[in-house]
Amino acid sequence: MLLVGVALLALVATGCGSNTGGGTSAKDAAAPPQAAPQQQENAPAAVQPVQQQERQLVRTATVDLRSDDVLKAIAQVKDRAQAVGGFAGQENSTRTAGSVTVRVPSAELDRVVRDLVGVGEITRSEVRSEDVTDQLVDVEARIATQRASVERLRVLFERAATTAEIAQVESELTKRQSELESMQRRSESLKGKVALATLTVQVATKPVAPPEQREAGFLSALAGGWNALLAVLGGLLIGLGAALPFLVALGVPAAVVVYLLRRRKRVTRTTEAA
Numbered sequence: 001m002l003l004v005g006v007a008l009l010a011l012v013a014t015g016c017g018s019n020t021g022g023g024t025s026a027k028d029a030a031a032p033p034q035a036a037p038q039q040q041e042n043a044p045a046a047v048q049p050v051q052q053q054e055r056q057l058v059r060t061a062t063v064d065l066r067s068d069d070v071l072k073a074i075a076q077v078k079d080r081a082q083a084v085g086g087f088a089g090q091e092n093s094t095r096t097a098g099s100v101t102v103r104v105p106s107a108e109l110d111r112v113v114r115d116l117v118g119v120g121e122i123t124r125s126e127v128r129s130e131d132v133t134d135q136l137v138d139v140e141a142r143i144a145t146q147r148a149s150v151e152r153l154r155v156l157f158e159r160a161a162t163t164a165e166i167a168q169v170e171s172e173l174t175k176r177q178s179e180l181e182s183m184q185r186r187s188e189s190l191k192g193k194v195a196l197a198t199l200t201v202q203v204a205t206k207p208v209a210p211p212e213q214r215e216a217g218f219l220s221a222l223a224g225g226w227n228a229l230l231a232v233l234g235g236l237l238i239g240l241g242a243a244l245p246f247l248v249a250l251g252v253p254a255a256v257v258v259y260l261l262r263r264r265k266r267v268t269r270t271t272e273a274a
Contacts, residue, residue, distance in 0.1 A: 059197040067120035084108040
């Protein structure tokens with residue numbers, strides 16, 4: 001009996017050890033799947049920089065200045081643009097009014113607009129931004145696709161054996177190459193607009209006053225009607241004055257001819273009656 005009891009205890013101990021080992025193996029087997037959620041958590045980190053990429057903005061600004069010396073003010077605007085790495089474009093100025101368009105780095109546009117306070121009195125300032133990020137991404141993707149297409153056609157052109165194949169592939173290659181160059185020019189144009197902002201400054205010796213708002217009423221309506229009547233009468237007089245030379249030049253000979261015809265007719269009747 002003692003030996004049987006010892007054997008049973010040994011079997012029970014062995015079963016517990018097997019269960020313990022199985023539990024450990026199950027945990028070890030479950031460990032690799034836990035790495036998947038960890039990788040999923042790290043996945044957005046790789047996408048995040050793409051979502052938070054810098055937006056490509058085309059910036060433009062318009063500023064109205066009042067200055068006693070228009071030519072000097074325009075010269076100062078151009079100096080400020082050149083000081084930040086920009087350049088002057090179109091210019092049109094007189095002694096009383098003028099305008100100039102300058103291109104400045106986009107990052108320096110706000111500072112240049114603020115510095116215009118030292119040039120003259122700012123009467124109006126407007127800054128606009130246009131997001132062209134999607135346009136640039138689309139153009140770059142189309143450029144990559146078109147470049148790959150051009151490369152494939154070049155391979156086909158090298159493998160062409162007959163004159164007809166060479167002519168057909170060359171025509172298509174020329175067409176796609178032209179489209180590729182057009183896309184590249186568009187991309188460069190958008191990048192140039194993003195890199196350099198456009199600033200238009202209008203300078204005048206006197207600010208343009210906004211139109212006065214008049215209250216509607218009987219007297220204002222009466223005055224408006226009287227002014228309209230005077231305008232109509234003035235137009236009629238102008239038309240009459242323009243037609244008067246023609247009336248004199250044509251009316252006098254016509255009246256003389258009518259008078260002579262009537263006189264001749266009376267003379268003829270008198271003769272017949274006698």
